[in-house]
Amino acid sequence: MSFNLKAIAERAGVSLSTVSNVVNGYRPVGEHTRQRVQRAIDELGYSPNLSARHLRRGRTGLIALAIPELNNPYFAELAEIAIREAAGLGYTLVMENTAADREAELLLLDGSQRRIIDGLIFSPVRIDxxxxxSRTADSPLVLIGEGVYDVPHDHIAIDNVAAGHAAIQHLVSIGRRRIAFIGAAPGADRQSAHLRMRGYTEALAAAGLPLRPQLVARTDEFSRLDGRRAMRDLLALAEPPDAVFGYNDLVAIGALRALTEAGRRVPQDVAVVGIDDIEEGRFSSPTLTTIAPDKAEIGRLAVRRLVARIEGREVDAPLTVQTPFRLIRRESTGSWQPPTQAGSTRPSRQ
Structure with a gap:
């Protein structure tokens, strides 16, 4: 049974405008008053018509999350977080899969759906x-991931150079000296593969280890299959690596498979580290040591920043926010250890 706002105001003993402010989140209301209104809402079973509310404000109540791969567990886990956060703020989140295609990314960026969505959270790969x-759409945009910098939009990502450095530093700390990197890729120097490669090379230099070009494996994509193929090539070298850093967990899991097929022991013969902390890595055999981005913080912050801008509550300059990450040591680099914090949230004005 649905009751109108007047009935709620009478039950709570407050004005109709106070109820409206609580329901619509227009302006701050004292916590005690807000609780009284919420109790009345709960007792009367009131359910606001979110669609009508959005339409009255000239909005649809829909926001989009555009990702390059629906079948990548990292993006699936991130999407689940963002969907829950959007629902809690009264919005419906719809998914867009660009398949890492430049034309698809440009269509989304230029606002081909500007009449349908109120704003876009975007993880680009091919655009620069x-x-x-040059974007012409005027709807709010929040960028996630590492493909684009120095633009007038909020941007949320981890520090990929620091993440790559942390992975190599860990491998060096357990005595590894011939450390390979799987996932080098052509493209703009600000793409995440290049940033993680930079962390790899800087950490090797800091440890006094040479950069061996033969231990840097290029891949067309960043899948399990790419990791498996690259690992097979590395094992065929006259001096194969004693450790591998994968661009992401999928690449690292593919490398684990190739090592098993070749009869190599992990971590005794070759230690392996990935990035992403996807659930699959917690159940692989052996379990995968990984650099774990704070996906919950990335998803929540992206949705909150977007909704705030849609509703006109953010008037400050766009922020670049580096969210935390941590090293989680599992069986692929030795016995399990508690996770250690290795990154921090660092917002900065663009």
């Missing part, structure tokens, strides 16, 4: 800074 700067 100039593409974003």
């Amino acid at each position: 800074r100039d593409d974003v700067l």
Whole structure:
């Protein structure tokens, strides 16, 4: 049974405008008053018509999350977080799969759905800074991931150089000296593969280890199959690696498979580290040591920043926010150890 706002105001003993402010979140209301209104809402079983509310404000109540791979567990886990956060704020989140295709990314960026969605959370792969700067759509945009920098939009990501450095530092700390990197890729120097590669090379230099080009494996994509193929090639070298850092967990899991097929022991013969902390890595055999981004913080913050801008509550300059990450040591680099914090949230004005 549905009751109107007047009935709620009478039950709570407050004005109709106070109820409206609580229900619509227009302005701050004292906590005690807010609780009284919420109790009345719960007792009367009131359910607001979110669609009508959004339409009255000239919005649809829909926001989009555009990702390059629906079948990548990292994005699936991130999407689940974002969907829950959006629902809690009264919005419906819809998914867009760009398949890492430049034309698909440009269509989304230019607002082909501007009449349908109120704002976009976007993890681009193929577009660059100039593409974003030439965007004509006026709906709010929040970027996640590492493909674009220095643009007038909120951008949320981990520090990929620091993440790569932390992975190599860990491998060095357990005595590894011939450390390979799987996932080098062509493209703009600000793509995450290049940033993680930079962390790899800087950590090797800091440890006094040479950069061996033969231990840097290029991949077309960042899948399990790519990791498996690259690991097989590395094992065929006259001096194969004693450790591997995978661009992501999927690449690292593919490398684990190749090592098992070749009869190599992990971590005794070859230690392996990935990035992403996907659930699959917690159940692989052996379990996978990983650099774990704070996916919950990335998803929540992206949705909150977008909704705040949609509703006109964010008037400050766009932020670049580096969210935390941590090293989680599992069986692929030795016995399990408690996770250690290795990154921090660092917002900065663009």
